[in-house]
Amino acid sequence: MSKPTITVSRIDMERIEALLERLPAADAAKLDALRAELDRADVVEPAAMPAHIVTMNSIVTFQDESNGEQLTLTLVYPAAAGAPGTVSILAPVGSALLGLARGQQIDWPTPDGRKRRLKVLEIAYQPEAAGHYHR
Numbered sequence: 001m002s003k004p005t006i007t008v009s010r011i012d013m014e015r016i017e018a019l020l021e022r023l024p025a026a027d028a029a030k031l032d033a034l035r036a037e038l039d040r041a042d043v044v045e046p047a048a049m050p051a052h053i054v055t056m057n058s059i060v061t062f063q064d065e066s067n068g069e070q071l072t073l074t075l076v077y078p079a080a081a082g083a084p085g086t087v088s089i090l091a092p093v094g095s096a097l098l099g100l101a102r103g104q105q106i107d108w109p110t111p112d113g114r115k116r117r118l119k120v121l122e123i124a125y126q127p128e129a130a131g132h133y134h135r
Contacts, residue, residue, distance in 0.1 A: 004097025004106060008041040009049050009128060011101035012056045016089060016098075018055065019077065033109075034095040041099050052102040056089065059125040060097055065105070065117040072124070075095075 008016075016038065020031060054060050056076060061072040073087040075097055081088035088094050096108040096118055105119040127133070 002036075003040070004100065004104045006041045007050065007053045007101070008038065008099045009046045009055055010043050011046050011133070012098075013038060013041065014042050015056070015077070019089075020089050031090060031095075033092070034090070037095055037098060044111075047126035049126070050101070051126055052123060053126070054097045054100050054120060054123060055126055055128055056126050057132075058100070058123055059134060060120060061122040062097065062126065063119045063121055065119055070121065074104055074125075096098040 016034075020028060020035065023031070049055060056075055059072065059074050061070060063070045072085070073093075074085055075094055076083075076086045076088060078088045078090055080086060081091070087097070090109055091096060092110070096106050097120070100106060100120045102120050102123055103107065105117055107115045107117050108113055
């Protein structure tokens with residue numbers, strides 16, 4: 001399955017790139033998949049972001065198609081990660097969700113080398129759709 005097109009807001013892109021630049025080299029090497037996602041993203045201004053796209057600080061419900069498990073998580077920057085119901089953009093599943101549209105699927109490798117297929121079911125909150133452009 002080829003990777004779906006993703007859409008990322010300009011502000012999210014700038015913040016994530018700045019975050020990646022500050023990481024130690026050992027950590028940065030583990031984030032090649034995130035860099036690859038960013039490299040292929042369509043970048044739009046926050047005010048032009050469609051409401052059905054997962055952006056930073058979105059609350060998204062997705063399904064692991066291998067076991068039918070549904071999760072609802074808020075996609076956050078590392079400083080806010082660790083709270084219940086959050087996933088860091090630096091975590092594999094966080095990287096996978098960024099920029100996906102409702103209904104899209106993506107295959108994502110797990111730490112044990114298998115692949116999980118994630119499908120975005122719902123976006124309960126997206127900052128851009130709510131008019132929260134500077135968060």
